[in-house]
Amino acid sequence: MCDTCGCGQPNNLITYKKPGEENEHIHEHPHDHEHHDHIHDHSHGRVIQIGVDVLNTNNILAQRNRGYFEAKNIIALNMVSSPGSGKTTLLEKTINSLKNNLSLCVIEGDQQSMNDSNRIHAAGVPVIQINTGNGCHLDAIMIDKAVKKLEVADNSILFIENVGNLVCPSLFDLGETYRVVVISVTEGDDKPIKYPNMFHTSDICIINKIDLLPYVDFNIEKSKEYALKMNHHLQFFALSAKTGEGMDKWYEWLNRIKL
Amino acid sequence: MLNEQIMHEFSIVMNVLAIVEENAKNLHAEIVHEIEMDIGELSGIDYDALEFAMLHTHKNELLENAKLVINKIPAKAKCKSCKHEFVINDFYTACPKCNTFDHEILQGEELKVKSIKID
Numbered sequence: 078m079c080d081t082c083g084c085g086q087p088n089n090l091i092t093y094k095k096p097g098e099e100n101e102h103i104h105e106h107p108h109d110h111e112h113h114d115h116i117h118d119h120s121h122g123r124v125i126q127i128g129v130d131v132l133n134t135n136n137i138l139a140q141r142n143r144g145y146f147e148a149k150n151i152i153a154l155n156m157v158s159s160p161g162s163g164k165t166t167l168l169e170k171t172i173n174s175l176k177n178n179l180s181l182c183v184i185e186g187d188q189q190s191m192n193d194s195n196r197i198h199a200a201g202v203p204v205i206q207i208n209t210g211n212g213c214h215l216d217a218i219m220i221d222k223a224v225k226k227l228e229v230a231d232n233s234i235l236f237i238e239n240v241g242n243l244v245c246p247s248l249f250d251l252g253e254t255y256r257v258v259v260i261s262v263t264e265g266d267d268k269p270i271k272y273p274n275m276f277h278t279s280d281i282c283i284i285n286k287i288d289l290l291p292y293v294d295f296n297i298e299k300s301k302e303y304a305l306k307m308n309h310h311l312q313f314f315a316l317s318a319k320t321g322e323g324m325d326k327w328y329e330w331l332n333r334i335k336l
Numbered sequence: 337m338l339n340e341q342i343m344h345e346f347s348i349v350m351n352v353l354a355i356v357e358e359n360a361k362n363l364h365a366e367i368v369h370e371i372e373m374d375i376g377e378l379s380g381i382d383y384d385a386l387e388f389a390m391l392h393t394h395k396n397e398l399l400e401n402a403k404l405v406i407n408k409i410p411a412k413a414k415c416k417s418c419k420h421e422f423v424i425n426d427f428y429t430a431c432p433k434c435n436t437f438d439h440e441i442l443q444g445e446e447l448k449v450k451s452i453k454i455d
Contacts, residue, residue, distance in 0.1 A: 121455050125454060127355070128450060129355050129359075130447060134351070276427075306428035307428055309437055309438040
């Protein structure tokens, strides 16, 4: 973190890379370090009403993304979760099962490393890795740039694996068709009430790693109950990406939304 | 405070200052004295973390003496089943009349720059 203002580092560059390539596209955040002495005086001044939503810029770009996806019949899924819930394994298994029937592609989001995109590449579908540097979430402008570079085909399902974080991504609309929150049974069944905003803004909730249920104190029904309190409309899939249990219902849903 | 929370509020402050600067420049302002914000109790913003982030974010001459004023907007919901309106502190309070959980949030999710005081 920059020790002058606490934002990203002075050279905070967000990168967009396909597995095996050098940086081509750079998205720079402007950073101003000017400093002046100034006398405080709050007694004067005229008040001007502004009335602008702080996330206005992102929301506008997100709607533009949404329009783009609709025009090209792309179903975009924003996959959100804590780090370690099993998102990437879930995507690997999904891709291996469905890639012969459906057109699939992936945008990976992490602070650093190509590891996740390399795994998706090995599964055999187009993928691009966004590295956010110190950024803790993906935003609409990043998705716009990544989608253009990835050249997402019409009639595809686009999986966006967001940065592992249940706090910040909840406020940043990417223009997705569905938001999918992934929790695993090792995280405690009260996860939904600890991160209400994320569950409130999601459409689908996947409960992963059910193969570990015998070893943890996780009550699936209690967890669903908590989640439904945050969001009456959530749809659930309880599954194990590792063993394949419950994956059939998830695949069924993916096939259905593509129609 | 969680590290994630602080990072998040710093990111919000950057957006706020960008909005304020754009508007202030359009109005040919030389100094911004005050930034007034409407922030709902269910917006996902921690008020203390936001004040901390605003204080510790470096600002240019136009913005560096801007005082942050936060209007905390309480959250209200309307039950979709029985139409009863009630105050809430979280997303998981049942309707006090009919005890169901499907409601519309009437207010409390705001995250707005309401006004600026300039010269």
